[in-house]
Amino acid sequence: MFNPEKEDNIFFPENISAKKEKEDELKEVIKISVSENLPEIGIDKESILEAKRKIDDILGEEWDLSIENIQIGIFANREEMEDFAQEKSIPLDKLTKDSALFYINPNTQEKYVFVAKDFEKNKRMFEDIGYSENESVNFLKKGILAGVVHEMTHMHHFFEKHGNQETDNLWEQEMICNYTENKAKGDTSKILVEWGYINEKKIEEFTLEHGNWDSFSKEEKNAVIDYFYPFLIKEYGLDATREIWKKLQLNSDINGAIREVLETEPEEVVANFKGKIKDRGYLQNILV
Numbered sequence: 001m002f003n004p005e006k007e008d009n010i011f012f013p014e015n016i017s018a019k020k021e022k023e024d025e026l027k028e029v030i031k032i033s034v035s036e037n038l039p040e041i042g043i044d045k046e047s048i049l050e051a052k053r054k055i056d057d058i059l060g061e062e063w064d065l066s067i068e069n070i071q072i073g074i075f076a077n078r079e080e081m082e083d084f085a086q087e088k089s090i091p092l093d094k095l096t097k098d099s100a101l102f103y104i105n106p107n108t109q110e111k112y113v114f115v116a117k118d119f120e121k122n123k124r125m126f127e128d129i130g131y132s133e134n135e136s137v138n139f140l141k142k143g144i145l146a147g148v149v150h151e152m153t154h155m156h157h158f159f160e161k162h163g164n165q166e167t168d169n170l171w172e173q174e175m176i177c178n179y180t181e182n183k184a185k186g187d188t189s190k191i192l193v194e195w196g197y198i199n200e201k202k203i204e205e206f207t208l209e210h211g212n213w214d215s216f217s218k219e220e221k222n223a224v225i226d227y228f229y230p231f232l233i234k235e236y237g238l239d240a241t242r243e244i245w246k247k248l249q250l251n252s253d254i255n256g257a258i259r260e261v262l263e264t265e266p267e268e269v270v271a272n273f274k275g276k277i278k279d280r281g282y283l284q285n286i287l288v
């Protein structure tokens with residue numbers, strides 16, 4: 001029997017227009033400013049939407065950006081970023097010295113994503129080590145967008161209760177933020193370089209306890225962080241990995257989430273990881 005309602009559902013015309021409407025609405029709320037002192041880097045509202053779709057894909061859940069209040073600022077250098085922060089009363093001095101960072105105003109809940117990149121200086125650096133001008137520019141553009149994606153992921157509601165100034169879920173946040181960043185960059189060379197910073201003794205010290213975060217250098221952290229999430233996907237599957245992170249929005253207990261989802265003791269999972277990441281071939285395989 002012909003059922004017009006059912007026909008509609010087959011072609012999803014309403015869904016398509018609803019989706020389009022939602023995306024237009026999102027474009028309205030996305031606030032992005034790019035420094036005039038940067039060359040054309042091709043990052044606009046559409047790129048941010050694209051980044052959001054990537055994050056959705058990875059986390060397996062549609063993130064409603066329209067209820068967020070995120071301002072994205074891309075600056076040509078640290079000074080510009082500091083001037084902007086001062087205007088908005090953002091205590092930049094208490095935040096990381098990195099060229100990409102995020103801040104959530106505890107009073108207004110306004111969220112900020114900042115990336116500062118000295119384009120010309122970085123371009124020269126790449127050219128000095130043998131990249132062509134074109135390659136260097138593309139590399140830098142991708143790097144800026146990847147920085148935005150990393151910091152945006154911190155804003156995801158899976159972590160919103162925690163910020164990342166606290167020490168309570170730094171490993172977990174950075175693992176997923178580096179993963180979305182690396183996916184956005186689509187280039188794993190940085191990760192393989194960082195691998196060189198970690199030695200086997202350091203790997204033995206890694207646990208998911210938050211207390212041991214500070215004993216790792218930035219490069220050593222990245223070497224672990226970059227591999228743990230892809231390792232989980234490879235060993236336990238995408239759905240289970242997503243499920244573990246989803247549980248973090250309830251509390252920041254990754255050990256509890258692993259135990260619950262994988263029905264395995266977290267120590268066992270970490271031991272498995274330590275065994276696997278000593279094999280460089282295995283590592284290259286899980287980075288896609």
Ligand SMILES: [Zn+2]
Pocket residue numbers: 150151154173174177
């Ligand atoms: Zn981060």
